[in-house]
Structures are given as C-alpha cells and as structure tokens.
Amino acid sequence: MQPPEDINCIIVEDESPAATVLQMHIAQFPFLKLKGTFSSSTKALSVLNSEQIDLVFLDINLPGMPGNRFASTIKATTGIIFTTAYSKYAVQGFELNAVDYLLKPIPFERFSKAINRYLTLYKHSGAILPTVDKTDTKPFVFVKCDRKTVKVFLNDILYLEAQRNCLLIFTEHEIYRSYLAISEMEEKLPDTLFLRVHRSFIIALNKVKAYNSSYVVIQDKQIPIGRMYSDVFNSTLRANVK
Incomplete structure (x- = not known):
C-alpha cells in the first residue's frame, strides 16, 4: 500500500501534559508534519x-475563544480532531463535522484509529465520504448502497445488522442495504455515539430503550449482546447512566 502524502497538522491545547502526549503520538506517524x-x-x-x-x-476547553467556537471558523477542507477530558461534548463535536473526538488521557491505539478515520475521510476515495458543508449542523455520512451513494444522518441511525454478504442500516425512516463489511462501517462511525454489541450488530447508544445481560431493545427490536462484547457494553452503558 502506498504511504499517505504528508499531512500538515497543529495542536491547540492549553494543558502541557496533554500537548506532550499528542506530540509523542504524532511523532509515530512519519507522514504527520507538526x-x-x-x-x-x-x-x-x-x-x-x-x-x-x-x-x-x-x-x-481553551482560554479565550473555546475550541468548539474556534472550529466553526476553520475552513471545511481542514480536518478537526477534538480532544477533551469531558465526554459530554462528544455530540457537539460531531455536529461540527469533526473527524473524531478523543477523550483524555488519549491512548495511542485510540489516537491511531482517529488518524485512520481522517485518512479515510480526507485522503482516500472510500465508501464513506465526509461532509465539507459546515452550514449543515446535522452530522452525516455518505454510504454506497446498491447502485447509488446516499446521505445518512447519524442521528437517524437506529442500528446496523450484517446479513450474509450485505449490511443493513436501519434508520428512523428507511432501511439501506450496503455491501460494506460491518467492521468497515464500525471504523467510520464515532464510537462515542455507536457501539458494536455483537459480531452482526452495531447500535446507536442514544436509541436504547432498555437492556439486560442478554439483549438490548431499540424500538421493538431485541438485539443480542455477544459474550465477547458484553463487558464493553455494560461499562459503556454504566458510564452513560447518571
């Protein structure tokens, strides 16, 4: 695979330890030019x-102009990866069409995933493309479905189900059929809003009506929780219950 072209980046961070961690992570990618x-x-x-x-x-959380306000002034062709210690800002970050949202302290593995997401969105012609229209405040993805590419708003997605050789995307209004692998779609969706709960299912966390140790309920659908996903599911739901 051909290496990515050089990517010029900057860090805007008022906490010195957090800035140092980002610098160390960036240094591991030769194509990232700080x-x-x-x-x-x-x-x-x-x-x-x-x-x-x-x-x-x-x-x-920056002195003077906060990062979320500053982001709206940055040109649409520049990718933004938000960093913060507060998960409550995640949805707001994606409403600004951010590439990703990283919660401090930032592990290298999670940083790597954000870089891969940026490369997919901005540097490659993949199945999912970014929006560059910052006047549209509803975050969305473009997904290749059958013979056309459709806009799917993230907040409309209920859950995704892998079936044989296709992926079904269930939304508030209709069902889309794509031939992406569920793992490919998992990489593209923000993991602050979506969670893999089974080898065949990804759910939207804000659509969960009820759950137990075996399944989660979205609308009238009971979605099974796989054993290898149950610990992450339970810890994620506990973190979202106040």
Missing part, C-alpha cells in the same frame, strides 16, 4: 492563515 503547538485558539490563527494546515488537534 507545524506548531499553541496554547490558545488566537495563537493558532496566524499559522492557519499563513500555511496549508490539513489537520487540527483541538481542545474544546
């Missing part, structure tokens, strides 16, 4: 205006 680390959004403006920056690692 052009600067800034402690506030205002300090980052100069390099964004003077250089071609492809990717911004952006903390939401």
